Amino acid sequence: MITYLKDVTTIAIDEAACIGCASCVEVCPRGVLAMSGRTAAVVDRDACIECGACAMNCPVGAATVEPGVGCASAILLGMIRGTAPQCGCDEGTTCCSS
Amino acid sequence: MHVRKTGARCRCGCTSRRPEEKWVVGLVNTPVGDVPQVSTHLTLRDTLGRWRVRWGISRDRYLVKPGLYAVGSPGPDDIVLVTANYKCSFDALRRELEGLDAWILVLDTKGINVWCAAGKGTFGTEELVGRIEASSLRNVVAHHTLILPQLGASGVAAHEVKSLTGFRVVYGPIRATELRRFLEAGLKADPSMRLVSFSLADRLAVTPVELVGALRHMPHAVAILALGTLLTPMTALAGFYALLTLTGTMLIGTVLIPVLLPWLPFRSFSLKGWLVGLLWAMLVAWLSGADVLGWIAALLLLPAIVAFFALNFTGATPVTSQTGVNREISLFARPMLIAAVIGIVSSVASLW
Numbered sequence: 001m002i003t004y005l006k007d008v009t010t011i012a013i014d015e016a017a018c019i020g021c022a023s024c025v026e027v028c029p030r031g032v033l034a035m036s037g038r039t040a041a042v043v044d045r046d047a048c049i050e051c052g053a054c055a056m057n058c059p060v061g062a063a064t065v066e067p068g069v070g071c072a073s074a075i076l077l078g079m080i081r082g083t084a085p086q087c088g089c090d091e092g093t094t095c096c097s098s
Numbered sequence: 099m100h101v102r103k104t105g106a107r108c109r110c111g112c113t114s115r116r117p118e119e120k121w122v123v124g125l126v127n128t129p130v131g132d133v134p135q136v137s138t139h140l141t142l143r144d145t146l147g148r149w150r151v152r153w154g155i156s157r158d159r160y161l162v163k164p165g166l167y168a169v170g171s172p173g174p175d176d177i178v179l180v181t182a183n184y185k186c187s188f189d190a191l192r193r194e195l196e197g198l199d200a201w202i203l204v205l206d207t208k209g210i211n212v213w214c215a216a217g218k219g220t221f222g223t224e225e226l227v228g229r230i231e232a233s234s235l236r237n238v239v240a241h242h243t244l245i246l247p248q249l250g251a252s253g254v255a256a257h258e259v260k261s262l263t264g265f266r267v268v269y270g271p272i273r274a275t276e277l278r279r280f281l282e283a284g285l286k287a288d289p290s291m292r293l294v295s296f297s298l299a300d301r302l303a304v305t306p307v308e309l310v311g312a313l314r315h316m317p318h319a320v321a322i323l324a325l326g327t328l329l330t331p332m333t334a335l336a337g338f339y340a341l342l343t344l345t346g347t348m349l350i351g352t353v354l355i356p357v358l359l360p361w362l363p364f365r366s367f368s369l370k371g372w373l374v375g376l377l378w379a380m381l382v383a384w385l386s387g388a389d390v391l392g393w394i395a396a397l398l399l400l401p402a403i404v405a406f407f408a409l410n411f412t413g414a415t416p417v418t419s420q421t422g423v424n425r426e427i428s429l430f431a432r433p434m435l436i437a438a439v440i441g442i443v444s445s446v447a448s449l450w
Binding site for chain 1: 216256269295359365410413415422424
């Protein structure tokens with residue numbers, strides 16, 4: 001699998017807050033998280049795509065990430081319009097094809 | 099629950115409502131009314147529709163009406179599968195359900211696929227909770243389990259759905275093709291079902307949209323080159339070669355880069371594209387017997403264009419993060435733009 005940039009992602013697990021439910025591990029589509037003893041841990045930071053599934057499904061807020069789209073045209077469009085990144089899917093550009 | 103065919107005459111003697119969609123094959127009677135029963139076979143029309151949207155044609159209108167649907171003759175104890183109202187998502191799900199009795203709850207994602215919609219929040223907790231209520235699901239099924247595609251998890255908080263509705267969210271496999279194995283294993287996913295893939299086939303499936311997007315800019319290139327032949331000493335033949343070069347550059351950026359992606363050096367997409375663009379520029383300059391200005395133009399402009407296409411492809415992949423793409427843009431966007439501008443100036447200067 002293609003690995004993207006090194007050491008940039010914002011994924012973090014607060015091990016003190018983690019209750020060990022493993023929800024974050026289950027929903028991660030990139031194998032970024034795994035159980036380490038009784039808590040979840042980040043095991044492959046560079047694979048993280050910041051989709052936000054872990055944080056969304058953590059019942060205690062122990063998994064955190066700045067979720068985003070990882071889409072250059074969305075980010076550039078946001079920059080041009082002075083807004084947050086806007087996925088152009090509605091207008092039928094690059095993403096959302098499958 | 100009894101199933102009847104649509105189009106048949108009902109007891110009152112009137113002709114029952116014709117199905118609005120070809121894939122609705124009947125109606126399933128439930129305590130909350132008739133639920134459309136859908137086919138598990140994709141017709142030629144469904145397949146053509148998928149190809150059409152893959153090529154970027156009217157993709158924003160390829161949708162299914164949100165709500166509850168039935169596959170087979172489901173009863174109160176049968177499973178509930180949740181999906182998006184993008185027709186491709188809905189088709190990918192129903193084609194895997196041959197011979198099963200199941201309910202499908204279609205969320206209103208404005209015709210966007212599960213993952214993108216989850217990112218936007220339309221495949222989300224609020225929509226799911228609202229759709230459970232609107233479809234009176236708890237009067238249709240006796241259990242409290244919903245099976246969601248795993249990629250919906252970026253929009254849905256399972257614990258909130260549980261506390262708001264009493265329904266337990268179980269995340270199924272990422273790919274509908276693995277759903278049957280997941281069901282047979284008693285709602286257990288293998289680790290492999292939980293990981294996104296980006297195989298050559300996956301990459302090829304998203305290239306047509308990139309290509310079509312780039313083709314939309316070709317008329318501009320043709321117009322500028324035509325103007326060039328009128329206003330500068332550029333011959334029509336040279337203009338034609340320039341157009342050929344740009345077309346090749348576009349194909350490299352939108353097709354070759356996605357195909358070669360895993361094997362190209364560098365982690366950043368811009369650099370992957372720039373490197374391939376550099377090789378292409380050398381080939382073009384050498385074949386055309388360019389002078390010094392021509393070489394400078396080719397080496398600065400063409401790699402920058404391919405780098406831009408490669409950067410743009412980040413949005414079609416499941417491997418990039420927003421922080422990472424931001425980093426790429428802040429590092430490379432300005433140098434690439436400057437290189438492109440100097441390249442264009444050189445190519446114009448080389449005409450005299």
